[in-house]
Amino acid sequence: EMVMTQSPATLSVSPGERATLSCRASQYVSNNLAWYQQKPGQAPRLLIYGASTRATGIPARFSGSGSGTEFSLTISSLQSEDFAVYYCQEYNDWPPITFGQGTRLEIK
Amino acid sequence: QVTLRESGPALVKPTQTLTLTCTFSGFSLISNRMCVFWVRQPPGKALEWLARIDWDDDKWYSKSLKTRLTISKDTSKSQVLLTMTNMDPVDTGTYYCARKGPLWNYLDYWGQGIPVTVSS
Numbered sequence: 001e002m003v004m005t006q007s008p009a010t011l012s013v014s015p016g017e018r019a020t021l022s023c024r025a026s027q028y029v030s031n032n033l034a035w036y037q038q039k040p041g042q043a044p045r046l047l048i049y050g051a052s053t054r055a056t057g058i059p060a061r062f063s064g065s066g067s068g069t070e071f072s073l074t075i076s077s078l079q080s081e082d083f084a085v086y087y088c089q090e091y092n093d094w095p096p097i098t099f100g101q102g103t104r105l106e107i108k
Numbered sequence: 109q110v111t112l113r114e115s116g117p118a119l120v121k122p123t124q125t126l127t128l129t130c131t132f133s134g135f136s137l138i139s140n141r142m143c144v145f146w147v148r149q150p151p152g153k154a155l156e157w158l159a160r161i162d163w164d165d166d167k168w169y170s171k172s173l174k175t176r177l178t179i180s181k182d183t184s185k186s187q188v189l190l191t192m193t194n195m196d197p198v199d200t201g202t203y204y205c206a207r208k209g210p211l212w213n214y215l216d217y218w219g220q221g222i223p224v225t226v227s228s
Contacts, residue, residue, distance in 0.1 A: 034214035036155075043204055043218035044155065055216065087155060091213035095168045097145075099155040 002093045004100035012108040021103045023071040023088035032092035039084045110134035112219035130188040130205030137163045143208035144188045150201040195226045
């Protein structure tokens, strides 16, 4: 059974600074990894798929990297609207798809 | 413009059956060979995949919930339905439908979600 582990659970960063979030898969997933942003009371929003491809309309300050079992999401210069919970999701092991437990990005 | 919207009861009693409807627009399941997922999220917790239905009526279920779930579609109404039997308080959460991306099993468009509480 695939397990996706995100770290840290909470990340405190100041606006304008860089944030790097990590996601580790318990098994090889190639580049079949997506990232989502979720704000309170809202549905998740797709940010990245294929580990590094930005979804339509996603600002360039969001970037994804990694392959195999280790992945990261970097937000280069945090804006106020970026403070949210971020989830990774693998889709290499279909079925099922598996989400990480999330990283909460909060204002420092 | 792709949109999805969930509808159904906000409150169900333990042991009852939950039926949720996802009404979508901006794409065709059949013509575009699309798939629709259901995902849920307990309060304050992570996302959990429940089921997927494909344009050709293939159906996929979470192994842990397979015996309780049924997914179906009504293409004439642009709807996907999910039923979950024998509801329990641990099933409380927000239920989302979402569209599968054009290439792989990431979810490119999501409904707003419908909160469901299981309580007597």
